[in-house]
Amino acid sequence: MKVSVIGGGSTYSPELVKGFIDRQVDLPISELWLMDIDLKRLEIVGGFAQRMAAAAGSPFEVILSSNQAEAIQDSRYVITQLRVGMMAARREDEYLGRRHGLIGQETTGVGGMSKALRTIPVILSVAADMAVLSPGALLVNFTNPAGLVTEALSRYAPQVSSVGLCNVPITIKMEIINGLAEHAGMEINPQQSLLEMVGLNHLSWCRGFRVGEQDMWSAVFENYLKKLSEHDEPEWDVNTIEALGMIPNYYLT
Numbered sequence: 001m002k003v004s005v006i007g008g009g010s011t012y013s014p015e016l017v018k019g020f021i022d023r024q025v026d027l028p029i030s031e032l033w034l035m036d037i038d039l040k041r042l043e044i045v046g047g048f049a050q051r052m053a054a055a056a057g058s059p060f061e062v063i064l065s066s067n068q069a070e071a072i073q074d075s076r077y078v079i080t081q082l083r084v085g086m087m088a089a090r091r092e093d094e095y096l097g098r099r100h101g102l103i104g105q106e107t108t109g110v111g112g113m114s115k116a117l118r119t120i121p122v123i124l125s126v127a128a129d130m131a132v133l134s135p136g137a138l139l140v141n142f143t144n145p146a147g148l149v150t151e152a153l154s155r156y157a158p159q160v161s162s163v164g165l166c167n168v169p170i171t172i173k174m175e176i177i178n179g180l181a182e183h184a185g186m187e188i189n190p191q192q193s194l195l196e197m198v199g200l201n202h203l204s205w206c207r208g209f210r211v212g213e214q215d216m217w218s219a220v221f222e223n224y225l226k227k228l229s230e231h232d233e234p235e236w237d238v239n240t241i242e243a244l245g246m247i248p249n250y251y252l253t
Helices: 013-022 039-055 068-073 084-098 109-133 146-156 168-184 215-231 239-246
Strands: 002-006 031-035 060-066 077-080 138-141 159-162 193-200 203-211
Touching: 002 013, 002 068, 013 031, 013 039, 013 146, 031 039, 039 060, 068 109, 077 109, 084 109, 084 239, 109 138, 109 146, 138 146, 146 159, 168 193, 168 215, 203 215, 215 239
Parallel strands: 002 031, 002 077, 031 060, 077 138, 138 159
Antiparallel strands: 193 203
């Protein structure tokens, strides 16, 4: 099974490679292609990824490429984690908001829209290549703004199966589980727990947490309020959080 990563020179790639190494039984891939237009980044990050796979004795080969079509050809999954304009563009997105008295953020507001306008055409070009070179493959999008990008895929590339992912919910879920273990001595199986969230991507709030049939939200929420009240300059006003009854994700602090 071939998996390709568009934006393979990203510093997120080693973590992704480790995930494939750890899940070889569930994801028996034979080829992992890392594609990037920045050859220097691809050489550095891709070379590290190749050494990781070799050191772990992984059955899959890590292949580096600067050719999008070559990487996508016959792939079963195509992962997009690219940044059009690279970090210089991110800086401009964030300062665009600040210049107009707004919060600078790459996934929401004016910064998110600016990034979306640059990114969506490139993502749609990936989908167009997939439709021809790997029909039936699934596009897994990590590229921000994930909500706008994934909606664009569903509207303008319906011939390609796609899904958008964000690591915020799972990160918060594990923080809650670790917090309950530390403060209440509870050992919780993540697969038996359920985190309820509203919002999208970096603009989201937690409003419920269950372990099996047990509602644990009161304990989680009270623990969060307690932590806020212990700080001289809390990241959020305690009264505001009490009124909302929800916990904002860490991008909103």
